[in-house]
Amino acid sequence: MRKQFFFVLTFVGLLSGSAFTQQMPFGGADIKSPEIHADQTVTFRFLAPDAKEVKISGEWIPAKGLLPGSVALTKGDKGIWSYTTGVLEPELYSYSFTVDGLKVTDPNNPFLFRDVATVTNVFIVGGGQANLYEINAVPHGTVSRRWYESPGLGKTRRLTIYTPPGYESSKQKFPVLYLLHGSGGDEEAWIAQGRVAQIADNLIVQGKAKPMIIVMPNGNVDQDAAPGEGKDGFYKPTFMLPSTMNGQYIKTFMDIVKFVESNYRVEDNMANRAIAGLSMGGFHSMNISRYYPGTFDYVGLFSAALMSETSKQRGWKLYEADESTLVQQKDNGYKLYWIGIGKEDFLYQNNLEYAAKLDSIGMKYEFVETEGGHVWKNWRVYLTEFMPLLFN
């Protein structure tokens, strides 16, 4: 170790490029943040010798009305502020600091998620449900970013695709889950915040989900790819793009299905196709599954924005025939129509109304009501509950 240490110092001592000096973890205080303790408490630390106030906002801190809640850190030795949480339940959490009114990320934690234009740090308190979000020593699927032609949109577009462990070396055909993001998201959302690769690897190895391909397309038809990944280069993303809910995505969705079924070893029939999505992706999944009856045997609506009235008011003609197409979907048959919604979700009432509508036409569904609101925590849970029900 000593030898190695001297070697590193020698190597570092030779460095002159600014790229290197900027990147060096040496020289500053050796701060660990977050530090996740065995008892599921977490300590955060932040070096700010001249600051008057350092606060932290995070998903475990109760919100103050519409604003995120925060807790103050305490100033200690050498200008290092710190704060230790109570016991946190196993979960993936995001957080950020506010230093004298300035919202900043944690310089000691290089793990970040982008949500629309906002970047926050993340950490995992392991065990329990969060064990499904961790990278365990199990067989891993492959995650690819690939481009496909959409003749309907006249564009080459990017998607993310998970193929299960053993896909490449087997001759088996696999079922496919199409998994759709929410407003402001893109083909990076589910694989990042949704921990899809980890959830799938873990559920598959535990025998709780069938090995399946998971396709995560981009539902913003104005984009060819996620911000920073397409021809528009780096730009500041906005919450919603103009054509995202006007029906174009639904009308052209079979471009994606055709691409997948002609490029991957898949079972290309209704019994082996599932579609699910969160929020706007639930809206898309509801509409795509009724617009193409006989295509998907499994439908998952996670905190879905089931805004058929709004759609009609907007004059989006595609959505006008929703009741008759739902009846058609019902008559055509399917295996599972799964609705998950949190009781604090702003779409809770909307989902209750939708369920009543399904009742009124005699369309069967499973309705799973959970705690919590319109948050990734719920969408990850819904995915872990939905996947085991597929392709049985």
Added chain:
Amino acid sequence: MRKQFFFVLTFVGLLSGSAFTQQMPFGGADIKSPEIHADQTVTFRFLAPDAKEVKISGEWIPAKGLLPGSVALTKGDKGIWSYTTGVLEPELYSYSFTVDGLKVTDPNNPFLFRDVATVTNVFIVGGGQANLYEINAVPHGTVSRRWYESPGLGKTRRLTIYTPPGYESSKQKFPVLYLLHGSGGDEEAWIAQGRVAQIADNLIVQGKAKPMIIVMPNGNVDQDAAPGEGKDGFYKPTFMLPSTMNGQYIKTFMDIVKFVESNYRVEDNMANRAIAGLSMGGFHSMNISRYYPGTFDYVGLFSAALMSETSKQRGWKLYEADESTLVQQKDNGYKLYWIGIGKEDFLYQNNLEYAAKLDSIGMKYEFVETEGGHVWKNWRVYLTEFMPLLFN
């Protein structure tokens, strides 16, 4: 537009979850940063009404000795500080702000690169050489993160692999470039900071490089994957891991080659294999190519850490026979041995000495001397110069 705006407001008005309110781009000042102007100047803006001083550090600002240089922003209306650069040459740049002594990222730019444990914002001034780093409307290859078995290391490990446009639909066999990262890097380094997918897409469509597969493995044998992507979960990365240069990677490198050649449609012969790397990856490429003579017809050493004397002093036995194995590599023949080094690189002298050693044994090479130091700017340029020389 008005309708859409009202719709978004309605939607937003309904939001209650903190995840949503946190992510909303509404409510704050609508700040654009960086703003890249047509004349290749760039304006940065930072909202900090209560700050006394806001500075920016970036790769275009001359360093102060070993420390990065910085420029002060000017405070303007509504607490927004700003600064406009002079004309910048086309390039990918990284930068960060310092607000009253606190180093922070740009909250209006969600595009970031991680380099070891440090995260900085990035932007591109387009055109010229930087056109190769941009995502253009050209056919795109596929980028996959895949896991392979390394019997030599007794581990399942992760790598990044680029397959060229048309790979999946063709029956052609392709040549392979193995592209190795530097110290502190991992299988994410070249695809992120190195812009490998963009460079390859662009060079291939322009006919300047042959369609090829590019394999970006992880050279830190103690890791199964990049920090945050492997079984160790999220942790603070350090500059160098203990076993990274002790020979284990070299001794087990053929595990990677065998995996690639049995899982991809490749030409599995010397004429269709290239190996190149930056800094420590140059050290690895030099050693792997001599350790397996007859395997690689093309070798690229980019700002290579050619530390054979240091290796011997460390007692790393693998490296003791370097001269005899180089002679063997020479006698065995190869098509290209390419060395690129910046005149300000701390390894410049080291590379000159290595070239002299090659001269002394009559081993041919190309020596490309550039401006600049040990920085990604040079490694991207070297890659764009090296790729067109391959597989001809």
